[in-house]
């Protein structure tokens with residue numbers, strides 16, 4: 001048995017040796033005398049061309065095989081160096097191993113992404129989704145590889161939590177209580193002490209706070225896991241369940257996170273250019289003709305870096321009219337972010353020193369009293385890809401901020417203790433994995449880079 005990927009990689013097999021391939025019919029066509037099947041065996045985005053002559057005894061049935069039939073082919077490899085395909089398989093025998101129905105919904109024409117989203121279980125069989133999900137796996141590997149090689153320890157933070165890491169209240173409740181018959185306390189509130197964990201629990205919105213404790217012991221650490229946000233955003237870049245990579249470094253300030261996030265992103269992009277060549281070529285042709293240019297620019301150019309205040313000046317000068325008007329203090333929208341990195345700087349752009357009011361409580365106050373040591377990375381096509389900051393390591397200031405943000409002090413006592421027992425400058429950032437995948441595949445909707453997307457009103461499977 002041979003694999004299609006090995007044949008494309010140039011594995012040499014003598015032309016008189018019989019080989020066996022097993023796979024799925026992608027296309028089939030046949031005349032009276034001769035027919036062709038394009039066969040996928042899942043090991044590469046490319047199909048093997050199977051040539052069948054009418055002397056095969058089941059030739060008439062083979063010609064009419066429904067798409068996605070599972071077949072086993074015996075034949076010989078014939079090299080065709082001058083043709084588009086470097087080899088063909090001349091079939092001696094083709095067996096139908098598993099029949100497919102005639103109403104297979106993925107026909108040869110290009111289907112819309114909306115249509116394909118209605119069949120998340122079948123869409124991996126299309127070339128586009130094959131490429132996207134191969135790249136998803138390779139990108140995850142490259143991220144682990146970069147971080148591990150730079151001394152980062154992988155830490156698994158909890159999925160079910162009892163604290164709100166972002167302090168933004170966008171959490172999915174985890175409960176075993178019967179929602180129609182919730183036990184109540186005397187003052188009418190839900191009695192969480194009667195619940196499974198004897199307190200209120202939620203799905204995590206970020207592993208940052210729990211991983212900070214590990215940074216303060218192991219120095220360089222990271223999480224890479226699913227996160228959940230119950231924000232009612234109906235946009236192409238928000239999902240209710242998404243994956244996040246959160247590196248956290250002790251003895252590191254904001255500049256260090258900027259250096260590491262730029263290096264990490266460039267590493268992933270070069271890794272994909274080296275290891276996902278077929279998939280990227282395919283996507284560049286079928287999805288986004290600027291994809292490869294954008295990826296090469298990403299590794300060739302130093303990213304831009306400006307402050308939030310400079311960005312606001314730039315946006316005010318812009319000759320375009322934004323849907324949301326610009327003034328200092330505005331929480332930038334995708335339209336503003338994209339304008340800056342696409343029109344002004346034309347490359348990934350770090351924005352630093354955001355107004356403290358629009359950022360999370362844990363970010364370190366700058367001396368101006370108005371801004372915090374935050375750095376977001378904005379990239380073309382997407383907008384915000386990375387959110388990072390230097391953390392408030394000063395115990396007194398942090399305690400003050402927890403009060404100012406009206407966060408329940410008992411829930412953050414452990415977080416303050418990290419400062420009580422050794423204030424240490426530390427910083428970190430979070431990369432939205434699906435947004436990274438949109439960037440490196442050219443796909444424009446976050447629902448098309450995650451196997452089973454969850455968005456408001458949608459949780460199929």
Ligand code: 4AD
Nearest residue numbers: 206208238239242246385386387388428429430432
């Ligand atoms: O900017 P965010 O909210 O930052 C944090 O969660 C920090 N705790 C990260 C850290 O410093 N360790 O989220 C980080 C990134 C965003 O830049 C974005 O790429 C992605 O996560 N993200 C989402 N991706 C998809 N759907 C959503 N609803 C997202 N919300 C954030």
Ligand code: MG
Nearest residue numbers: 376384386387
């Ligand atoms: Mg953010």
